[in-house]
Amino acid sequence: MAMAMAVAVVRALKAGRSGISRFSTFSALSPPPPAEAPPNAEPDTNLFVSGLSKRTTSEGLREAFAKFGEVISAKVVTDRVSGYSKGFGFVRYATLEDAAKGIEGMDGKFLDGWVIFAEYARSRPTTPPPPPPPPSEGPSGHQT
DNA sequence: GCTGAGCGG
Numbered sequence: 001m002a003m004a005m006a007v008a009v010v011r012a013l014k015a016g017r018s019g020i021s022r023f024s025t026f027s028a029l030s031p032p033p034p035a036e037a038p039p040n041a042e043p044d045t046n047l048f049v050s051g052l053s054k055r056t057t058s059e060g061l062r063e064a065f066a067k068f069g070e071v072i073s074a075k076v077v078t079d080r081v082s083g084y085s086k087g088f089g090f091v092r093y094a095t096l097e098d099a100a101k102g103i104e105g106m107d108g109k110f111l112d113g114w115v116i117f118a119e120y121a122r123s124r125p126t127t128p129p130p131p132p133p134p135p136s137e138g139p140s141g142h143q144t
Numbered sequence: 145g146c147t148g149a150g151c152g153g
Contacts, residue, residue, distance in 0.1 A: 048151055077152050087148060114148090122151060 043096045045072065047103060048121035050088040052076060053112035058089065060112065065091045068105035069098025090121055 049061060062074035076089035093099035099120070107118040137143050 050150060051148080054146075054148090075152070082146090084146075086150085086152090088150065088152090090152060117150095 046121040047091040051116040070094035
């Protein structure tokens with residue numbers, strides 16, 4: 001019973017997050033609203049986990065998601081100056097199927113007393129290396 | 145110690 005209620009809460013939260021109402025006013029001079037806004041993101045090994053508790057750490061995230069797949073990397077985003085958790089983190093799985101299982105297995109579930117949300121992150125494939133500067137001139141000691 | 149939507153480095 002309690003679990004069913006939790007699922008309803010989760011659905012309500014996720015529905016409200018979109019902020020899109022089906023009762024849109026259709027007018028000729030109004031911008032045509034999209035038929036539907038799929039919260040689905042493109043599959044990736046990077047997962048964006050939100051709704052985390054302030055006490056949840058990267059280790060808690062890894063252990064929580066490691067039950068559904070091989071977690072390559074897990075990190076909870078914390079503030080630079082306060083050092084406190086921002087309430088969300090990122091989990092990277094070994095494969096896309098593990099990532100999907102992680103979402104299906106942890107999205108809308110309870111972690112540390114809070115309902116967490118797991119979805120595909122927009123993040124970049126890996127640590128962004130600094131772009132190499134363009135070569136100014138040829139070999140030094142000789143230029144025309 | 146903590147605010148509770150969002151996307152780190």
